[in-house]
Amino acid sequence: MFEKILIANRGEIAVRIIRACREMRIRTVAVHSTADADSMHVRLADESVCIGSPAPKDSYLHMPNIISAARITGAEAIHPGIGFLSERANFAEACEMCGLKFIGPSATVMDRMNNKSSARETMRAAGVPVVPGTEGMIADDQEALKFARKTGFPLLIKAAHGGGGRGIRLVQNEDELPRQLDMARNEAASAFGSAEVYMERFVEEPRHVEVQVLADEHGHVVHLGERECSVQNLRHQKLLEEAPAVQLTPQQRSRLGDAAVKAARAIGYVNAGTIEFLVDSHGDFYFMEMNKRLQVEHCVTEMVTGIDLVKEQIRIAAGERLGYAQKEIRANGHAIECRINAEDPARGFIPSAGCITRVVLPGGYGVRVDTHIYAGYEVPPFYDPLLAKVIVWDKDRQGAILRMQRCLSEMEIDGVKTNIGFQKRILSNAFYRRGEVSTDFIQRRIISDTKS
Amino acid sequence: MNLDELQSLVDMVQNSQLREITLKQGDRRLTIRRDPLQGTAAAFGDVEGLMDGGAPVAGDLMAVASPPDTVSYHDVTAPYVGIFCHLRPMVGMGSRITNGQTLCTIQSMDIHNEVVVDVDGQVIDIHVDDNQPVEFGQILYSIEVDSSTDV
Numbered sequence: 369m370f371e372k373i374l375i376a377n378r379g380e381i382a383v384r385i386i387r388a389c390r391e392m393r394i395r396t397v398a399v400h401s402t403a404d405a406d407s408m409h410v411r412l413a414d415e416s417v418c419i420g421s422p423a424p425k426d427s428y429l430h431m432p433n434i435i436s437a438a439r440i441t442g443a444e445a446i447h448p449g450i451g452f453l454s455e456r457a458n459f460a461e462a463c464e465m466c467g468l469k470f471i472g473p474s475a476t477v478m479d480r481m482n483n484k485s486s487a488r489e490t491m492r493a494a495g496v497p498v499v500p501g502t503e504g505m506i507a508d509d510q511e512a513l514k515f516a517r518k519t520g521f522p523l524l525i526k527a528a529h530g531g532g533g534r535g536i537r538l539v540q541n542e543d544e545l546p547r548q549l550d551m552a553r554n555e556a557a558s559a560f561g562s563a564e565v566y567m568e569r570f571v572e573e574p575r576h577v578e579v580q581v582l583a584d585e586h587g588h589v590v591h592l593g594e595r596e597c598s599v600q601n602l603r604h605q606k607l608l609e610e611a612p613a614v615q616l617t618p619q620q621r622s623r624l625g626d627a628a629v630k631a632a633r634a635i636g637y638v639n640a641g642t643i644e645f646l647v648d649s650h651g652d653f654y655f656m657e658m659n660k661r662l663q664v665e666h667c668v669t670e671m672v673t674g675i676d677l678v679k680e681q682i683r684i685a686a687g688e689r690l691g692y693a694q695k696e697i698r699a700n701g702h703a704i705e706c707r708i709n710a711e712d713p714a715r716g717f718i719p720s721a722g723c724i725t726r727v728v729l730p731g732g733y734g735v736r737v738d739t740h741i742y743a744g745y746e747v748p749p750f751y752d753p754l755l756a757k758v759i760v761w762d763k764d765r766q767g768a769i770l771r772m773q774r775c776l777s778e779m780e781i782d783g784v785k786t787n788i789g790f791q792k793r794i795l796s797n798a799f800y801r802r803g804e805v806s807t808d809f810i811q812r813r814i815i816s817d818t819k820s
Numbered sequence: 821m822n823l824d825e826l827q828s829l830v831d832m833v834q835n836s837q838l839r840e841i842t843l844k845q846g847d848r849r850l851t852i853r854r855d856p857l858q859g860t861a862a863a864f865g866d867v868e869g870l871m872d873g874g875a876p877v878a879g880d881l882m883a884v885a886s887p888p889d890t891v892s893y894h895d896v897t898a899p900y901v902g903i904f905c906h907l908r909p910m911v912g913m914g915s916r917i918t919n920g921q922t923l924c925t926i927q928s929m930d931i932h933n934e935v936v937v938d939v940d941g942q943v944i945d946i947h948v949d950d951n952q953p954v955e956f957g958q959i960l961y962s963i964e965v966d967s968s969t970d971v
Binding site: 433 | 900901929931956958
């Protein structure tokens with residue numbers, strides 16, 4: 369096992385990882401920008417190294433400074449957390465070259481799955497269902513038109529290197545296809561450094577369901593069940609997640625799990641990963657993409673399975689065996705997570721920076737709060753607005769919803785605007801409570817409701 | 821340190837051939853320097869932190885400070901994370917340095933990155949040792965900037 373790990377991240381997830389390390393008796397090194405010198409992850413770590421100025425490219429994305437920080441502190445492994453460098457194949461490669469263990473999949477696997485088009489091809493070849501789409505990149509408008517006529521509208525144009533809901537355009541008819549294609553290419557080139565795009569059928573009223581997998585270096589792959597992540601804001605960012613997913617039959621659930629394991633095996637995946645699927649109204653599902661890292665919503669899986677995903681990541685990276693079989697993993701009860709963001713729902717969810725003057729966190733039976741905030745904490749304007757994750761567990765979904773409502777009514781954050789009130793509206797929405805959610809839930813059931 | 825001790829230090833500098841004296845206590849620093857034109861001593865640095873007496877005393881002391889417009893200081897900080905390495909021969913205490921000059925290197929991922937100064941002046945303090953690990957923003961050198969230099 370490692371003796372010292374560097375956490376190349378900030379905020380609640382850095383705190384989450386440091387906590388796992390401490391319980392494993394592993395020493396920790398926090399890295400931080402000048403804006404985060406007083407941050408919770410710096411306080412909790414055994415050591416800290418300032419790695420640059422506030423802009424992410426100068427600090428949390430600055431590979432030489434991060435690797436150098438690991439060197440000067442004698443860390444043996446780097447946990448990349450979520451976002452930042454977590455899915456950069458060249459960072460994983462640089463770590464390997466410098467003799468540092470990257471806690472995540474290999475650079476080769478990341479490379480292959482980072483290109484969404486080649487990821488689709490790999491999945492199709494492995495027998496995992498994919499949304500009908502173009503085979504590979506679109507060469508020209510003619511090819512796009514041919515595909516569109518064969519598949520029918522509406523269609524999606526997607527950037528090959530896009531992610532997090534960005535780089536996607538919806539095309540309604542043949543007339544707007546050439547223009548949308550042009551815009552998609554330009555957008556992709558400026559945002560992701562590659563103009564490559566592909567097209568696929570638009571799955572209507574889809575639900576976003578994802579399956580957590582764990583794979584060790586010895587060829588053992590298991591899944592830890594699925595998460596329902598359909599409640600997303602207008603930028604396709606998840607707001608509320610739960611496990612297990614609602615309205616799935618046991619058969620559909622086991623087919624999803626099998627597909628995810630098959631997908632992970634097909635690419636020789638190692639460590640924790642998530643396969644995202646679109647599930648349509650008939651319960652058919654299609655591979656969407658793979659997240660080759662820990663996810664923000666990993667906690668709901670932990671609450672129902674009792675498996676600490678971060679500790680598993682570290683154990684796997686250290687070369688240990690999983691040590692349990694698929695049949696030993698059971699989802700027990702129901703968990704819900706609400707992301708509490710520093711943002712203003714009344715003003716288009718714009719991020720709200722400033723000093724947190726007062727914090728009251730919820731607690732009690734079946735409640736977990738993952739956060740890095742404290743009274744007096746200054747929310748910097750440079751990073752993700754996630755302040756806290758409130759996670760609840762109960763025997764069933766109904767109980768979990770009631771518990772989350774109780775928690776949010778206890779919770780108080782003064783000094784910055786938050787989406788706590790908005791989350792309460794989701795929880796009290798009748799469609800949500802019946803489990804009738806699709807990825808357009810916020811638009812259809814919450815925002816339209818406000819306007820009428 | 822109390823006010824009497826500080827006063828005796830100021831007197832000592834005043835009545836000696838010393839140009840300046842720097843005291844370090846933990847991470848706090850106090851420099852007493854003679855004004856070459858008027859011959860009076862002036863105190864700079866984190867005076868409050870060094871004094872037992874606290875704020876009122878510091879207020880008096882600041883009044884002692886000689887015209888600040890004639891002397892200005894510049895800290896050279898680490899632009900990279902890595903291992904601080906002196907040049908050979910090293911830029912040492914009292915060295916004259918000029919804008920654009922390399923002061924030292926910071927070794928990061930087996931590459932020696934040069935640290936270049938952007939003022940003219942004189943090195944009055946070196947805060948790190950050879951082969952010491954440094955983080956971003958850590959103070960490496962204190963420079964007394966030549967009065968003609970625009971900082």
